[in-house]
Amino acid sequence: MLPQPPPADAASLWQATSLARPSFGRLSGERSFDVIVIGGGYTGLSTAHYLARAGLAPVVLEANRIGWGASGRNGGVVSGKFRVGFKDIAARHGLDVAQRMHGLGVEAIEHVGELIDELGLEGADYRPTGSLRCAHNARSFAMLRSEAAWLRDVLGDTAVSIRDAGEVAAETGSGGFVGGMLNTHGGVIHPLNFLLGVAGALERRGIAVHENTAVARVRREGDGVVAEIPDGQVRARQVVLATNSYSDLTPATAALRTSIIPFRSAMIATEPLAGTPGAGLLASGRSYTETRRMMRWFRKSGDRLLYGGRGAFGRTDSDSAFAALEKAMVQQFPELAGVEVTHRWSGLVAMTLDSVPHLGRLDDRVVYSVGYNGTGVALASAIGRHVAALVTGAKPDLGLPTRLPLHPIPLYGLRAPAVRLVAGWYQFLDAIGR
Numbered sequence: 001m002l003p004q005p006p007p008a009d010a011a012s013l014w015q016a017t018s019l020a021r022p023s024f025g026r027l028s029g030e031r032s033f034d035v036i037v038i039g040g041g042y043t044g045l046s047t048a049h050y051l052a053r054a055g056l057a058p059v060v061l062e063a064n065r066i067g068w069g070a071s072g073r074n075g076g077v078v079s080g081k082f083r084v085g086f087k088d089i090a091a092r093h094g095l096d097v098a099q100r101m102h103g104l105g106v107e108a109i110e111h112v113g114e115l116i117d118e119l120g121l122e123g124a125d126y127r128p129t130g131s132l133r134c135a136h137n138a139r140s141f142a143m144l145r146s147e148a149a150w151l152r153d154v155l156g157d158t159a160v161s162i163r164d165a166g167e168v169a170a171e172t173g174s175g176g177f178v179g180g181m182l183n184t185h186g187g188v189i190h191p192l193n194f195l196l197g198v199a200g201a202l203e204r205r206g207i208a209v210h211e212n213t214a215v216a217r218v219r220r221e222g223d224g225v226v227a228e229i230p231d232g233q234v235r236a237r238q239v240v241l242a243t244n245s246y247s248d249l250t251p252a253t254a255a256l257r258t259s260i261i262p263f264r265s266a267m268i269a270t271e272p273l274a275g276t277p278g279a280g281l282l283a284s285g286r287s288y289t290e291t292r293r294m295m296r297w298f299r300k301s302g303d304r305l306l307y308g309g310r311g312a313f314g315r316t317d318s319d320s321a322f323a324a325l326e327k328a329m330v331q332q333f334p335e336l337a338g339v340e341v342t343h344r345w346s347g348l349v350a351m352t353l354d355s356v357p358h359l360g361r362l363d364d365r366v367v368y369s370v371g372y373n374g375t376g377v378a379l380a381s382a383i384g385r386h387v388a389a390l391v392t393g394a395k396p397d398l399g400l401p402t403r404l405p406l407h408p409i410p411l412y413g414l415r416a417p418a419v420r421l422v423a424g425w426y427q428f429l430d431a432i433g434r
């Protein structure tokens with residue numbers, strides 16, 4: 001199966017506001033490198049960056065244009081969290097695992113700023129404003145308070161603190177929350193400019209980055225691998241699979257496909273709010289998430305408000321998901337009634353059975369890093385350091401991502417109705433306040 005055509009680029013605010021896009025040529029012919037990296041998102045580029053630092057010659061092969069995947073169309077929230085909380089990780093897997101993963105999250109956030117400085121990335125617009133998690137009911141607020149106390153007391157995380165209902169209302173402009181947990185670590189970024197900046201900088205450093213070059217298949221040959229591309233073949237000692245939620249585009253990454261549930265996440269952006277009743281909303285410029293299971297989240301970019309949420313499973317954009325987001329946004333911020341929504345877009349996040357990302361080896365030639373469960377801006381951009389270590393023979397210990405295997409999803413063929421069922425159940429629990 002050939003890669004699907006990219007969706008209309010103009011739909012995303014990031015495409016509409018990106019810096020001039022460098023063109024990364026297509027690869028053809030018979031070529032040889034040390035390592036083939038399949039996928040030109042944060043994971044693939046970060047991996048190539050650190051492989052080159054280790055003295056190897058990688059090639060990044062991207063099926064579409066750089067930024068077509070989730071890395072070019074996400075919410076730009078820079079966070080070090082995982083979908084499963086550190087307290088739960090400690091309870092189930094031990095404190096040392098929670099400490100290691102918390103450290104990885106901190107490392108990933110700090111790495112964003114370091115990479116911007118190191119590569120001189122203009123236009124990434126990184127603002128380390130932190131994030132506020134807003135509780136939609138008393139039960140969720142109690143859980144946030146307990147989590148914040150545990151993070152401070154057990155992990156020594158001084159970035160988290162609790163905000164009462166009045167403080168959350170003052171920050172968000174929305175009266176619908178009973179309190180929240182502020183985390184001053186992390187912030188917001190222009191995700192596509194960040195990605196294009198990294199790709200351009202790597203190319204200027206002599207690292208091969210090629211777009212519109214789908215790897216159709218990978219086969220072993222002697223003590224290496226051969227990747228089939230539309231107009232040729234690429235040989236290397238090893239291959240890295242960095243295709244995350246888009247691991248079903250071709251058979252080259254078929255081994256990962258059944259371990260990932262692609263879950264559609266949709267976003268909308270308003271017109272600039274200056275001069276409208278919503279002009280003062282979200283003045284601190286943080287990112288904001290809710291505690292509902294079917295989480296909504298919001299942030300500003302320049303003078304626009306962005307509002308996102310996870311919707312129903314589907315291969316394409318859905319008008320009804322966008323309409324539901326607009327309705328939820330106006331319910332939450334009545335000042336936005338009548339404000340024009342100028343951009344609507346969506347993409348796939350990669351959920352895993354155990355809610356954590358995984359990096360490891362499929363065999364002695366094939367390494368993978370996938371399954372960010374919707375929080376990969378910081379982590380996927382930093383993970384290349386550890387993927388490169390794996391490629392060069394080290395055994396990094398990142399806690400669950402390296403200690404647990406990537407499990408196949410049981411009854412994978414039933415994932416679409418199963419996700420719809422779970423989404424419907426979560427919506428019901430949210431609606432009754434559980």
Ligand SMILES: Cc1cc2nc3c(=O)[nH]c(=O)nc-3n(C[C@H](O)[C@H](O)[C@H](O)COP(=O)(O)OP(=O)(O)OC[C@H]3O[C@@H](n4cnc5c(N)ncnc54)[C@H](O)[C@@H]3O)c2cc1C
Pocket residue numbers: 038039040041042043044061062063064067068069070071072073074075076077078079213214215216242243244245246247248249250252253265266267346347348349369370372373374375376377378380
């Ligand atoms: C709408 C949305 C909002 C999100 N918001 C946030 C957020 O605010 N904060 C956060 O931390 N995370 C967020 N995420 C998640 C985050 O974007 C991802 O975790 C991250 O971008 C994953 O990066 P990646 O490089 O692993 O994958 P991707 O960026 O998806 O890159 C994979 C690439 O592989 C390519 N590919 C696939 N098959 C082949 C092949 N055979 N040959 C060559 N190339 C191939 C694809 O074309 C694709 O470009 C969001 C995701 C979505 C979809």
